[in-house]
Amino acid sequence: MSWTEPPAVQTLDVCVCTFRRASVEATLHSIAAQVLPEGFSLRVVVADNDDAPSARARVQAAADALELMVDYVHAPARNISTARNACLDAVTADWFAFIDDDETAAPDWIAKLWAAREGVDIVFGVAQALYAIDAPGWMVRGDYHTNTLARERTVISGYTSNVLVRTAIVGSLRFDPALGLVGGEDTLFFHALMRGGATFAFAPDALVFEPVSPARASLGWILKRKYRAGQTHAHLIRTSQPGQIGKVAVLAAAKSGYSLLGAVACAPMPTRAIQNLTRAVFHAGVVAYSLGGRFYAEYAKPAASG
Incomplete structure (x- = not known):
C-alpha cells in the first residue's frame, strides 16, 4: 500500500465586529453553514466593541452549539475602527474575510470569494439589502442600501461588509480611529491598499444579506x-x-x-x-x-x- 501525503489545510479567518446586536448569532450560524472548498478550515474572530464584554456569553454559546472555532476579543471603545483593528491584530491565517454582525452569508459565500482570488489581493462580494415589505417603492427600486461594485475596472476603494483579503498585503496598515465614529474608514483603508499596489477583483455571486432596519429606511x-x-x-x-x-x-x-x-x-x-x-x-x-x-x-x- 502506497502512502499519500494528505492535502494541506487552507485556513481562513472570518472577522466580525459587533456592538450590542443579537443578530450576531445569525451571522455565526451562516458562517458555520458554509459549504467550503476541500481542505478548508475556518476560524472566526469576533471583536466586541461595547464598553463591557456584553457579547461574550452570546458568542460563546453560539460557538459551542455550532462547534465553530471562535476567538472572542473585547475591543472596548464604541469605535468601529478600534474593533476592526482588533480583528486585524488577531488574524493568523494567510487570508481573512469581513462580514457585518447584522448580515448573514449565503452557504457558498466563502467558496465564491475564494474562487475569484486568483492573481489578486482583495475580493469584494455583494452585501445585498433586504427591504421590508412596506418599504417605499422608490427606495427598493433605487436599492440605496446595497454595497456592490458595478465595474471592476473602476475599483479604487471598498467596504468591509463583504470582502476577502490576503493578510500579507495589509502589513502595519490599520483603520483610522479618527473616522471610527464618523464613517468612511473602510473606504480610506482600501484606498490606501490600492495606492500601495494591492489588486482587486469583484465576485458578484459572493452574497451576504443585510436587512434594512427602520432607522435606515428613510x-x-x-x-x-x-x-x-x-x-x-x-x-x-x-x-x-x-x-x-x-x-x-x-x-x-x-x-x-x-x-x-x-x-x-x-x-x-x-x-x-x-x-x-x-x-x-x-x-x-x-x-x-x-x-x-x-x-x-x-x-x-x-x-x-x-
Whole structure:
C-alpha cells in the first residue's frame, strides 16, 4: 500500500465586529453553514466593541452549539475602527474575510470569494439589502442600501461588509480611529491598499444579506450617508492629490447644482428625482469638506476634518 501525503489545510479567518446586536448569532450560524472548498478550515474572530464584554456569553454559546472555532476579543471603545483593528491584530491565517454582525452569508459565500482570488489581493462580494415589505417603492427600486461594485475596472476603494483579503498585503496598515465614529474608514483603508499596489477583483455571486432596519429606511438617512460619502471622497483627494482639491471642489459645486435642478425637473418621477437629489447631496459633501468643513458624524459626535 502506497502512502499519500494528505492535502494541506487552507485556513481562513472570518472577522466580525459587533456592538450590542443579537443578530450576531445569525451571522455565526451562516458562517458555520458554509459549504467550503476541500481542505478548508475556518476560524472566526469576533471583536466586541461595547464598553463591557456584553457579547461574550452570546458568542460563546453560539460557538459551542455550532462547534465553530471562535476567538472572542473585547475591543472596548464604541469605535468601529478600534474593533476592526482588533480583528486585524488577531488574524493568523494567510487570508481573512469581513462580514457585518447584522448580515448573514449565503452557504457558498466563502467558496465564491475564494474562487475569484486568483492573481489578486482583495475580493469584494455583494452585501445585498433586504427591504421590508412596506418599504417605499422608490427606495427598493433605487436599492440605496446595497454595497456592490458595478465595474471592476473602476475599483479604487471598498467596504468591509463583504470582502476577502490576503493578510500579507495589509502589513502595519490599520483603520483610522479618527473616522471610527464618523464613517468612511473602510473606504480610506482600501484606498490606501490600492495606492500601495494591492489588486482587486469583484465576485458578484459572493452574497451576504443585510436587512434594512427602520432607522435606515428613510430618505433622511440616505441623504446623510451620501453627504458623508462625498466628504470621504474629498478627503481621499486631499490626502492623495492635494493640488487638485480646489479644482475638485469647483467641479463638485457645478455637479451639485446641476443634479439639484435635475431633481426639481424630475419631481413627477420620484425614483429619478431622488437619484438626482442623492447625487446633489454627495457633491455638496465634497464641496463642504473641501472648504474646511467637519465630517458629518454618522455614528456619534463629529471628528475634525483634515
